[in-house]
Amino acid sequence: MPHNTxxxxxxxxxxxxxxxxxxxxYQIEQGYLCKDPEKTIRVRIRDERAFLTIKSSLLRDGIxxxxxxxxxxxxxxxxxxKICLPGAISKTRYIIPCDNHRKWEVDVFHGxxxxxxxxxxxxxxxxxxxxxxxxxxxxxTGLPQYYNANM
Numbered sequence: 001m002p003h004n005t006x007x008x009x010x011x012x013x014x015x016x017x018x019x020x021x022x023x024x025x026y027q028i029e030q031g032y033l034c035k036d037p038e039k040t041i042r043v044r045i046r047d048e049r050a051f052l053t054i055k056s057s058l059l060r061d062g063i064x065x066x067x068x069x070x071x072x073x074x075x076x077x078x079x080x081x082k083i084c085l086p087g088a089i090s091k092t093r094y095i096i097p098c099d100n101h102r103k104w105e106v107d108v109f110h111g112x113x114x115x116x117x118x119x120x121x122x123x124x125x126x127x128x129x130x131x132x133x134x135x136x137x138x139x140x141t142g143l144p145q146y147y148n149a150n151m
Contacts (some may be wrong), residue, residue, distance in 0.1 A: 104133070
């Protein structure tokens with residue numbers, strides 16, 4: 001797999017049973033400086049840490065995406081959030097261990113997206129097997145309406 005590659009599968013969540021299995025959780029605020037169908041530039045504040053992320057489907061095939069992420073100064077991130085496009089996202093992310101040293105990340109959205117709950121798992125290959133927990137619903141990988149940038 002090329003460097004800076006993310007292979008992610010995304011699913012709807014059918015119940016809150018995942019919360020009991022969570023080993024960690026944190027608050028996320030994120031906004032977008034660019035929301036193009038083929039690339040995004042995101043500012044994320046996770047608790048007291050901040051990150052700048054660029055994702056693109058232009059350099060990878062299938063569900064794999066180019067991803068470049070760097071930690072940035074928290075004060076800089078707060079300034080950048082002020083110039084992000086409308087529609088910032090607020091969510092709580094829960095971390096749930098999975099097999100093969102993988103983890104589920106379940107996002108519970110707040111504010112205008114209240115009630116939306118999505119789970120994702122990052123894989124080493126598109127065909128890597130993984131265990132589907134019983135709280136997992138339909139797969140929505142590749143459906144643009146479930147991309148954070150489009151919500």
